[in-house]
Amino acid sequence: MINDSYSDPNKVQLTEDGRLKHFLTTEGLSRELLTEILDTADSFISTQERAVKTVPLLRGKTVVNLFFENSTRTRSTFELAAKRLSADILNLDIARSATSKGETLMDTLWNLEAMYSDMFVVRHADSGAAHFIAEHVTPNVAIINAGDGRHAHPTQAMLDMLTIRRHKDGIEGKIVAIVGDILHSRVARSQIHALRTLGAAEVRVIGPGTLLPRDIEALGAVPFYDMKKGLADCDVVIMLRLQKERMQNALLPSEGEFFKLYGLTEEKLAYAKPDAIVMHPGPINRGVEIESAVADGSHSVILNQVSYGIAVRMAVMAMAMSGQQTPIITEENA
């Protein structure tokens, strides 16, 4: 880890008047601010349904996709989001370039700053990496966390919130179950914070004891080890990907065993509410976490999540860039 005891993230990610200037975590953000992100994303969904999908908001700005850890999907949706805001985007696959030649993180950053970049979208295997960069970057450069270690993946969580809000008519009062490898999941952590803040009635986490973190109840989630009990009366079922690449120890007997106990099948889904929606951050492992009949079935909103992902990323990029400008809008320039 880069820094285990980093300072209050909201001191770093918010301006003095409480607007977003970086987007590092959903933890501790107010309901108003999370709702503003969702509202802004909603209007970007409508601009993407037009013949011309771009808006000129970030014209002339340079966004750098700084991926220290491989990811095709998240990186592409950030790239599309930046392009639809008319920004110029540079994709840096750091995993295969500078740092492997021995350059330090700070040297890489200083080089990118010297190229007059306006925003870094950061993915890193270490928890706290985006936070660290936000604290050390020059003023007026916005940092968006695209996933740091096991800590947070706030844009994924917010696109999931948008999906629930659009398909379940709001988040307030809903029972949401998150299923699978919670231990390694930065997505689950960000989701739990956002769900609690946005008023979900109950957030459940379902998985084998080896894949549920011990402190999960402190986050406000209720652990279940039995899939059928955990799914009972749920409005929303969020399946997580089994992170094979993170599974260093023998935490699971086998994938087949996992599917038998925790894989989402039509039979298990029947325990949830009849109109429950099924979500998955992708990429899905068919037959490991979810059977094809469910992934492609009428409850699934997995592909809608992909579309909303671009809108949410456009929203946080626009809002963070906006937070880097000093004065707030007044009637005079309305």
Next chain:
Amino acid sequence: MNLPDIEQTCQELAQRLDDLIRTEQIDNPILVGIRTGGVWVAERLNEEINCSEEVGTLDISFYRDDFTRHGLHPKVQGSELPESIEDRHIILVDDVIMSGRTIRAAMNELFDYGRPASIRLVCLLDIGRRELPVQPDLCGATLALNDGQLVKLTGPKPLELTLA
């Protein structure tokens, strides 16, 4: 300073818009109001002369030229245009015209929805201080304000003007 009577101004403006649509033979126009005040005015005009099946709304927050100076408007609501605007005659409506920058942003946004046959501009009030070469085709009233003074429309029912 005497502010014009809104009710009377709207009725007269609607009448003049009706005349304009007739004399220039504007076929099947779409009224499009700019959020927020422009939408109220557009709806008010349509109540009088019922020239447009629906009133479109345009939120220009994503098109402002002062984003880098002032940031994103905190309450973006999005645009809703009734149907394809390709080859349609647009009547763009705003409450107050000043610098002309809002209108420029609105026209930029309209073109991202398609290529309209024409755009005409109707404003309830013109308070001068233009910074761009943009003039309304119809304007309800002109108002000469003192330095630093601004006028604000509240609504939608009733529509009222206040000086700030």
